[in-house]
Amino acid sequence: MVQLFTFLARYQTLSQEAKLAILKISTPTLISKNAEIQAMGKTCKTIYFIKKGITRIFYLKDGIDITESFAWENQLVVRVESLFTNKPSSKAIQAIEETEIIAIDASKLFALFDEFHEIERLFRKVFEASHVETINRIESIQFHSAEERYHNLLHESPEIIQRVPLKYVSSYLGITQVSLSRIRAKG
Amino acid sequence: MVQLFTFLARYQTLSQEAKLAILKISTPTLISKNAEIQAMGKTCKTIYFIKKGITRIFYLKDGIDITESFAWENQLVVRVESLFTNKPSSKAIQAIEETEIIAIDASKLFALFDEFHEIERLFRKVFEASHVETINRIESIQFHSAEERYHNLLHESPEIIQRVPLKYVSSYLGITQVSLSRIRAKG
DNA sequence: GAAATCCTTTAACAAATGATAAATAATGGT
């Protein structure tokens, strides 16, 4: 759990009481390769921290598998659009490798917000940071060619290209697998 | 100011003291058509609520004007990526029509978070909602054709097509103005 | 370790969008 608190400390320092309270609602779990951590259609009620491994959020559009995002060591995975609206998510979370996660119960966490102002502040900051990333991703998607997007990804997150099957990467980049192959062939 | 508090009440009810505190850090301003509310290169230190009018956030990519988002009556405009990181924004906010805004001082607002837990909670929820919108926008950009994106926009936010010059709409949709014209011509 | 399955690449053609230029329409300033 040390790893989780090291991650959280980047946003906000916590009292021992607050840490203990978070510890109580956190459960470490091992997910085998390709298994789903959360299924489509379920409302997101858990926040996951990744100790080891890599995951993706994906959904189906016209029956085709589309990867929305990846997350790996020392990152959180959350289906934000479901967690914050309390509506069922049409997206699933899947482990791409065997993955060790820490599951944080979201309802209990929100309850802690009343008891510990510092915990609410911490997670506010955590989600603000993820909001900023999401905004930056829009720019990347909207105003770069597929080729630029691939090279940016290669440069900024080489772990993705190395660890993730290309069929997942192509939909993440918003192109077909064939198109990605063509771009890679160019060098 | 009633309009602002009606908007905020959708997220979280506030005590009279909290409302008064927000009132003290809020300044109504009138922005003339085409004028910039915030300039590029400045760090975002203000949150704007739009009483009347319509605005856009835009930036330059290779010298070309790109619209990132629009906001109109009863919405907030914020350069989130700057507000939450405290870094200068490469984006500007511009009034597309003559616009009445209420400017909320962000540093003072953040200071109120210590005094009023309810205000922190309110704005946490406000920004969570905007985070969800941003995530949904990614799906719209990434997995729909330009034609679908135009028709979705026409359907979901007709005010944009009616009130905003098409040259701004095209870059918002991620296409050229010529391409947008072609799509409109198809009917 | 062989068969079956899944992943990635390649090829050929189709469709969508971009780039440039020019024509038309709309708007703003005096």
Add this chain to the structure above:
DNA sequence: ACCATTATTTATCATTTGTTAAAGGATTTC
């Protein structure tokens, strides 16, 4: 109201990406 400027549309051609099919590699499973 007129002129100058700006916005939008149309046309043509180039480029990018999609679609489909097939082949070659890699990986899993029994």
